[in-house]
Amino acid sequence: MKILIRLPNWLGDVVMSTAFIGAVQQLYPDSTLDVIIKKELSGIAELIPGINTIYSFSKSEYSGLSGVYRYGKKLKSERYDLFFCLPDSLSSAVMGWATKAKKRIGFRKEGRNFLLTNSYKRPSELHRADEYVALLELYSDKKIADRAVKLASDEKPARENLVVLNFNSEAVSRRMPLDKGKQLLQTLTTTFKNVRFAMVGSPKEKEFIDELLTDALHGDRIENFAGKTNLKGLCEIMASAKAVLTTDSGPAHLANSLGTPTIVLFGAGDERNTAPYNQQHLHVIRAGKLECEPCVRNTCKLYGIPKCMQLLDEMKIINALSFYLHHA
16 A cells, blocks of 8 residues: 655644654555655654655745645656645645545645545644544544654764753744843753753754853853754754753654653643653643733734743753753
């Protein structure tokens, strides 16, 4: 059997979808499994075990519905038996329809159901990883008991005396405010005198990290990797660290999927749905002092800045990190 999976469009969601991929491999052990992934995220697909072919898709090269149709049509000759559509978008369903896969499976969304042969209502109040697995369960009418979010890093974990810090997020409401970040960084470097720190971030986040590190105390123990690594390189750094302290973002899911102890600082976003999936070596911290928590807005309409992030208790962060540094 030949199976094609259209992976999600966000880093964290791609990582969470590895539970779905693992479940497909359990259910169809003799199948050939291919994936379509956004070009910018294709490096992560290389770390997902069991994938045969990775098709990278660029929106700039194949723009609009006509573009995704042309892209899907290129794969028609592959004669796929199943096409699983994990994103909810119309465009991803058009892509699947163009492949002419025998069965095209996805969650029901107005305007795209006619493009799918099998569409289902998305279950509510599940973790995102479990939502993806539920799609397979609904289609196959079989329960998947064994599920895990997992990436395979090329590097063997060295567990250096290193803590990776990620204060960034695509959404402003989940990003560490600059003043809070400076204060927290000072507390961390002062408290943990024998620890090295690595700041990470994408090229577009480099300016924020540079500003964060301006006049930082103990700067000789802080290395700035922002804009200097690709996704595979980021995984290698995280796999070698004793712990990762991060906002709710794609890198939080990366660290968790690699088995590195992960402390996640939540502002906006609902941890019941989008916290890293693997509970072992995971610590979630939320201020929980505002009536509006948790919200799912990308910007804070009430305070202008994410006050929920500013109110995070530094001692809770220090205590959580201490545990992992002493038990890693």
